[in-house]
Amino acid sequence: MKVLVVGAGAREHALAHKIAASERVEAVYAAPGNAGTARVGTNLDVAADDVPGIVRVARELGVGLVVVGPEGPLVAGVVDALRAVGIPTFGPTRAAARLEGSKAFSKDFMKHHGIPTAAYGVFDDAEAAKAWVRELGRPMVVKADGLAAGKGVVVAATVEESLAAIDAIMLERAHGDAGRRVVVEERLEGPEISFHVVCDGTRAIPLAAAQDHKRLLDGDEGPNTGGMGAYSPPPMVDPTLEGSIMDRVVLPTLEGMAEDDCPFTGVLFVGLMLVDGQPRVLEYNVRFGDPETEVLMARLASDVVPLLLGSARGDLEGVELTWGAPAALCVVMASEGYPGSYPKGRPIHGIEAANALPGVSVFEAGTRAEGDATVTSGGRVLCVTASGGDVHEAAERAYAGVRAIDFEGAHHRGDIGWQAR
Ligand SMILES: Nc1ncnc2c1ncn2[C@@H]1O[C@H](COP(=O)(O)OP(=O)(O)O)[C@@H](O)[C@H]1O
Numbered sequence: 001m002k003v004l005v006v007g008a009g010a011r012e013h014a015l016a017h018k019i020a021a022s023e024r025v026e027a028v029y030a031a032p033g034n035a036g037t038a039r040v041g042t043n044l045d046v047a048a049d050d051v052p053g054i055v056r057v058a059r060e061l062g063v064g065l066v067v068v069g070p071e072g073p074l075v076a077g078v079v080d081a082l083r084a085v086g087i088p089t090f091g092p093t094r095a096a097a098r099l100e101g102s103k104a105f106s107k108d109f110m111k112h113h114g115i116p117t118a119a120y121g122v123f124d125d126a127e128a129a130k131a132w133v134r135e136l137g138r139p140m141v142v143k144a145d146g147l148a149a150g151k152g153v154v155v156a157a158t159v160e161e162s163l164a165a166i167d168a169i170m171l172e173r174a175h176g177d178a179g180r181r182v183v184v185e186e187r188l189e190g191p192e193i194s195f196h197v198v199c200d201g202t203r204a205i206p207l208a209a210a211q212d213h214k215r216l217l218d219g220d221e222g223p224n225t226g227g228m229g230a231y232s233p234p235p236m237v238d239p240t241l242e243g244s245i246m247d248r249v250v251l252p253t254l255e256g257m258a259e260d261d262c263p264f265t266g267v268l269f270v271g272l273m274l275v276d277g278q279p280r281v282l283e284y285n286v287r288f289g290d291p292e293t294e295v296l297m298a299r300l301a302s303d304v305v306p307l308l309l310g311s312a313r314g315d316l317e318g319v320e321l322t323w324g325a326p327a328a329l330c331v332v333m334a335s336e337g338y339p340g341s342y343p344k345g346r347p348i349h350g351i352e353a354a355n356a357l358p359g360v361s362v363f364e365a366g367t368r369a370e371g372d373a374t375v376t377s378g379g380r381v382l383c384v385t386a387s388g389g390d391v392h393e394a395a396e397r398a399y400a401g402v403r404a405i406d407f408e409g410a411h412h413r414g415d416i417g418w419q420a421r
């Protein structure tokens, strides 16, 4: 079977790498991919959000499975378009992707179906939103309704900051039309975890829990980023908690979506905060987390293709996963200046040497081939991933990988996995 992976990050490289290892797969393609996906397959010159272009190449190549990485094309309906021409596609339909595409939709959905989440209000009008915050007199979390590339949420420390966030999102349109509507919600406190389940509309197969590190600097300081590293498993997740996440969050979500006529297929990545040890949903994502996927793929022993294909076809019956490495950890190496503006085209040395180290796989994010060289082409450049017997060993291996790699201006966090080390 030929498989097409849509997207261009380290998440897509990790998926393509794992898919290429399947006995059932003869060729892997990536649209548009990066220098890493080109090492395991063939890159196609089609943008991830070019829905007609994706459909065209998938038909031309006769692919038997399309796996969609990023949320943009899912919200735009790429799964509907591919399934309409008979191509099994891993991901949710456009209607089901609203769980991520609209935070107001997801909050109303959770309220309606009794899924634990922070108390909230939805506003189309900035004055009404601000009046509510003033009336409460507490700092609130303000969220742009639509997709904002992970930058649309302000966790305010004061009432004034909450009011300013409403102005920035709704009036100044800091995130464009994503800020036409806002969700204003209660601020929760507690550790955050990521929980991924692969779904076929009614069934859900849980993947291992993971935790990412959004802040730029050690000690969880500095600005937010797309994610500077991740590890699995987080120590605060035990089988009891996993059971309660499945019973109180995942299964009611699947039942609710089916009841509302948009059954959920693909991967549901639930962002949770543990409040007094109990899970509350911060948000739904309708695709694999990045960098969580890198550590999940590093730990997974089973062939991933039956899982992806079963979900795409709406039938996960009989699919069982086995986990290999007890732990995995990844460290993101970023460009100088990231998460602000950054230079491109800087030569990267040592990827092969790092890949040769025990347990290490370098998944590439912002990389491009230039002749025989690999050069930087994005903010997050590499995701150096390692498996191990425990988080401590995985960390030592991943950091050995980081030390083997060099490009001008490279920076990374030194404390990924600190909660478990
Ligand atoms: N109700 C909340 N209370 C406290 N922190 C929150 C709350 N909602 C979100 N956050 C913080 O903001 C981050 C981003 O919010 P999230 O809803 O995950 O949006 P997105 O990932 O789309 O930016 C979360 O990872 C969490 O750290």
Ligand SMILES: [Mg+2]
Pocket: 271, 283
């Ligand atoms: Mg989030």
